[in-house]
Amino acid sequence: MTAVRIVVALKQVPDLVEELEPSPEGTDVDREYITFVLNEFDDQALEEALLVKEATGAEVVVVALEDSDVDQTLYTALAKGADRAVKVTGAGASGGWLDTHSRAALLAAWLEGQDFDLLITGVQAPDDLDGQLPAIVAGRLGLPHASVVVSVEVKDGAARIRQEFSAGRSAVLEVPLPAVVGVQAARQAPRYAPISRIRQTMQAGGIEEVAVEAPPPASGFTIRRLYPPEKTSHAEMLTGSAGDVAARIVELLRAKGLVRA
Amino acid sequence: MANDVLVVAEHLAGKLTDTTFELLGKAVQLAGASGGQAVALLLGAPELAGELGAADLVITCDHPALAHFTAEAYEAAVAAVLAERQPRLVLLSTTTAGLDLAGSLSVAWDAPLVSYVVGLDADGDTVVATAQIYGGKMLAEVAVESVRTICAVTAGSFPAAAGRRDNPAAAVEAFAGPPSLDAVRSTFVELVEPDAGDVDITAADLLVSVGRGIGSRDNLELVEELAGALGAPLAASRPVTDLGWLPKTRQVGKSGLKVKPRAYLAFGISGAPEHLEGMSGAELIIACNTDARAPIFDVAHYGTTLDLFDLVPELSQQVGA
Numbered sequence A: 001m002t003a004v005r006i007v008v009a010l011k012q013v014p015d016l017v018e019e020l021e022p023s024p025e026g027t028d029v030d031r032e033y034i035t036f037v038l039n040e041f042d043d044q045a046l047e048e049a050l051l052v053k054e055a056t057g058a059e060v061v062v063v064a065l066e067d068s069d070v071d072q073t074l075y076t077a078l079a080k081g082a083d084r085a086v087k088v089t090g091a092g093a094s095g096g097w098l099d100t101h102s103r104a105a106l107l108a109a110w111l112e113g114q115d116f117d118l119l120i121t122g123v124q125a126p127d128d129l130d131g132q133l134p135a136i137v138a139g140r141l142g143l144p145h146a147s148v149v150v151s152v153e154v155k156d157g158a159a160r161i162r163q164e165f166s167a168g169r170s171a172v173l174e175v176p177l178p179a180v181v182g183v184q185a186a187r188q189a190p191r192y193a194p195i196s197r198i199r200q201t202m203q204a205g206g207i208e209e210v211a212v213e214a215p216p217p218a219s220g221f222t223i224r225r226l227y228p229p230e231k232t233s234h235a236e237m238l239t240g241s242a243g244d245v246a247a248r249i250v251e252l253l254r255a256k257g258l259v260r261a
Numbered sequence B: 001m002a003n004d005v006l007v008v009a010e011h012l013a014g015k016l017t018d019t020t021f022e023l024l025g026k027a028v029q030l031a032g033a034s035g036g037q038a039v040a041l042l043l044g045a046p047e048l049a050g051e052l053g054a055a056d057l058v059i060t061c062d063h064p065a066l067a068h069f070t071a072e073a074y075e076a077a078v079a080a081v082l083a084e085r086q087p088r089l090v091l092l093s094t095t096t097a098g099l100d101l102a103g104s105l106s107v108a109w110d111a112p113l114v115s116y117v118v119g120l121d122a123d124g125d126t127v128v129a130t131a132q133i134y135g136g137k138m139l140a141e142v143a144v145e146s147v148r149t150i151c152a153v154t155a156g157s158f159p160a161a162a163g164r165r166d167n168p169a170a171a172v173e174a175f176a177g178p179p180s181l182d183a184v185r186s187t188f189v190e191l192v193e194p195d196a197g198d199v200d201i202t203a204a205d206l207l208v209s210v211g212r213g214i215g216s217r218d219n220l221e222l223v224e225e226l227a228g229a230l231g232a233p234l235a236a237s238r239p240v241t242d243l244g245w246l247p248k249t250r251q252v253g254k255s256g257l258k259v260k261p262r263a264y265l266a267f268g269i270s271g272a273p274e275h276l277e278g279m280s281g282a283e284l285i286i287a288c289n290t291d292a293r294a295p296i297f298d299v300a301h302y303g304t305t306l307d308l309f310d311l312v313p314e315l316s317q318q319v320g321a
């Protein structure tokens, strides 16, 4: 049997640690000063793909739409063990916020020309508004899919996956390939690539650029405004030294009878 | 029909989920305002139909492929019902099943989709949804001008009580499963229950909870010491359990456990919507986070922006560790 081909979709997202402000038009965040980082769930998706590669000799291709600082992310993925990196360019593939249906259409257009067995994506990205890409791409391509997945094992033309529900319950499913999986968490913490390896991959180049026809705009809605939530309540902030604050907290717990002494 | 609001009911291990009733309450309100019906679609488990009495109509669809959730089977059944009934609005939750279904239904039924909805109104022909984005740091007001719309609603956005009624629904209709159900490729293998045997964090009066702000596994010792001094179990946000630093049985939130202790101490937890879903009902929430804008402070009663590495040892000392 030929090696299983896995495509992992990677996406850059605003670093949520930073302050986000609405843009002057009020329908997007102000993108000028924010840093973009790889979506944390995509790092998990890549890890899970690399685990399948280690177990089965699968080929791992990472793909991303052209985006802020995406090259760095693709080189890092190569340094971690991905075999190929593809950057999809084309009208609508870069710039400001792009709805998920349009992104899914671009990726699906590229995927249609590919021979692949498994598309692994992150479960979600923090900047999606019109849904999560894995189910949308699967819908477009007519493939079986599962999201919120915490392990993927490939054997005999099928994927055995574990899909997580609430309260720590999960279901084991078997899905024939080709299929689409949205990963919540890999079976182990995502690996790190040494900086020296990342430098090497950068010097070697090796990001393939593919232009894809722009799909028609697709979300079907308009964003009227984007705004920070009005706080209906806010914590009473405890100030002073660590000793002062600790004393206040102990007092609060004692008032509820939760501290013995 | 044209003004109907359809809810896809969700059940796991023989029980309808709270989110189903939250959606149903909202559906009753929206359908009532526009002269349509609130319709609950129940896949598999027809015996649960009696609990959906708040709906004007319960549609059941039973088929061996629907005995357990797979996106593929659910999608085949829901898409067939939507094609026949053409409701105005379809409500799902942002649960695992909802996240899995919403996107592919929006393709199959060719309908706009709004995810992470926390507020919902129909304004004439326009559906106006308020949705969370950027981990709850922003809200987006979205207008959908379409004859059909799908919304995936964040758990806890609408009261479940409004969707619960003791008397049975006015009408229950059985829908014959579409032929595509016989050709479903995904198979359910088994349901895995969480490990028993560890402490039950849902039973504790006081929880010391720790998030990614703890930085490393070695640092956990600090909070363990505090938890020990307080006689409270240690709980955690998802990244801490994903990293294997604490067992899954300690995870609080959407895919973890829902807790309602008398007091919840959160250290280095940002307060993502998925975490808040599991703990916002605690009687007293005290949060420590160096970022003054962290969303955890919007649900906490008391907060501090002290570094947890300064505060935790001090607390341990004061409670007498």
Ligand SMILES: Cc1cc2nc3c(=O)[nH]c(=O)nc-3n(C[C@H](O)[C@H](O)[C@H](O)COP(=O)(O)OP(=O)(O)OC[C@H]3O[C@@H](n4cnc5c(N)ncnc54)[C@H](O)[C@@H]3O)c2cc1C
Residues within 6 Å of the ligand: A123, A124, A148, A184, B210, B211, B212, B213, B214, B236, B237, B238, B239, B240, B251, B252, B253, B254, B255, B256, B257, B267, B268, B269, B270, B271, B272, B273, B274, B275, B278, B288, B289, B290, B291, B294, B306, B307, B308, B309
């Ligand atoms: C389908 C799905 C289900 C999920 N289910 C869950 C779930 O059940 N439970 C859950 O928790 N999450 C869940 N998540 C993940 C959730 O979206 C967040 O990613 C997660 O809750 C973030 O955890 P955190 O707050 O510990 O980490 P972060 O968001 O990284 O926050 C760390 C915080 O620590 C603060 N900090 C850093 N250093 C210090 C210091 N020295 N002192 C004090 N504060 C400090 C930072 O300011 C920051 O706010 C789920 C996500 C998805 C998509």
Ligand SMILES: Nc1ncnc2c1ncn2[C@@H]1O[C@H](COP(=O)(O)O)[C@@H](O)[C@H]1O
Residues within 6 Å of the ligand: A008, A009, A010, A011, A012, A039, A041, A042, A045, A063, A064, A065, A100, A103, A120, A121, A122, A123, A124, A125, A126, A127, A128, A131, A132, A133, A134
């Ligand atoms: N522009 C993109 N390029 C590559 N992958 C993407 C892109 N957008 C979304 N994805 C993938 O789809 C997942 C879900 O994203 P989202 O639909 O934004 O919630 C992400 O975690 C990525 O794996």
